[in-house]
Amino acid sequence: MAYELMKEDLVDLATGAALLGTGGGGDPLIGRLLVEQALADGCRIRVLDPDELQQDTLVVASAMMGAPTVVLEKIPTGLESLTALRRLEEHLGRKADAIIPMECGGLNSMIPLLVAARADLPVVDADGMGRAFPELQMETFSVYGISASPLAIADERGHTAIVDTGADNQRTEWYARALTIRMGGSAHIAEYPMTGEQVKRTAIPRTLQLALTLGRTTREAKRRHEDPFDALVDALRHTPYEHGRVLFTGKVVDVVRRVSDGFTQGHALIEEFGGGTAGLRVEFRNENLLATVDGRVVAIVPDLITLLDADTAMPITTETLRYGMRVRVFGISTPPIMRTSAALEVFGPAAFGLTEPWQPLEEIMN
Secondary structure (H helix, E strand, O other): OOEEEOHHHHHHHHHHHHHHOOOOOOOHHHHHHHHHHHHHOOOOEEEEOHHHOOOOOEEEEEEEEEOHHHHOOOOOOOOHHHHHHHHHHHHHOOOOOEEEEOOOOHHHHOHHHHHHHHHOOOEEOEEOOOOOOOOOOOOHHHHOOOOOOOEEEEOOOOOEEEEOOOOOHHHHHHHHHHHHHHOOOEEEEEEEEEEHHHHHHHOEEOHHHHHHHHHHHHHHHHHOOOOHHHHHHHHHOOOOOOOEEEEEEEEEEEEEEEEEOOEEEEEEEEEOHHHOOOEEEEEEEOEEEEEEEOOEEEEEOOOEEEEEEOOOOOEEOOOOOOOOOEEEEEEEOOOHHHOOHHHHHHHOHHHHOOOOOOOOHHHHHO
């Protein structure tokens, strides 16, 4: 059923989306402030369930592209995503009927809300990742046959370009990444133009509602002086993600982070409190990809690995992670649509150059 997002929903939504974003997707605070300004200007955010889409509705995915670290210094004006949408509509010769998030992580949970509000379009309660991934072809849209191009890209100066590589979505990523780097390391895109029927077939449904639920769960557990981590585990049991678990608790003792090839890449080391001997290492490429404890895999992509503040349970993005933080590393199992052999070829461990095979989180937990 359709509903309207209000300003008071945005904090919970941003919190839940940052948790699902596995450290990536950009700083949700920046995006939330841009959306709040749109609401203050009289815009509305109407949310459609994917089942409500007509078969021939034109739906366009919207997102920020680039290294999240760059966004902390090159803050968006708030117009880039709308500029990209208008450029794509001009190229297609048709107006979009609805916006859909590319992913449900961090800043990129907010950008689709922003462009939908500014364009007076509904936003679809679904996305193509169910988390955040660093590359454009790493989408369920792509896995199940939708072309990422034509894609429109825009920067903060109003410069735009069209990328059209036909059905070669990996080449779309390659060209768009090069343009993003030339645009200063971050840009905004409109991509994956598709029909309502294609959304229903390929998207991960109701992830906006899921993010709202997880953010609200954390907030209300703290208000009741209950353990927010236990509350998250319980909330996930009733979703397609199903399994959640605290994998490790400790202090960040080292972070190696660099911006390279348009991504924020590196690793972090976390040691047990009190001088324990165990240590967890997390590898990231915009998003957290692999968590190992003393060399043993405890979670691996496409399962979700999120670092949360040990006291407040607030998600920590890869660009804000720093020495001395007290964290809990939280694992979430990936939903069924992301476990098929076709999906694992696109965003399983090998797609990131990892040699470790995928093991479902719930099997590692047992």
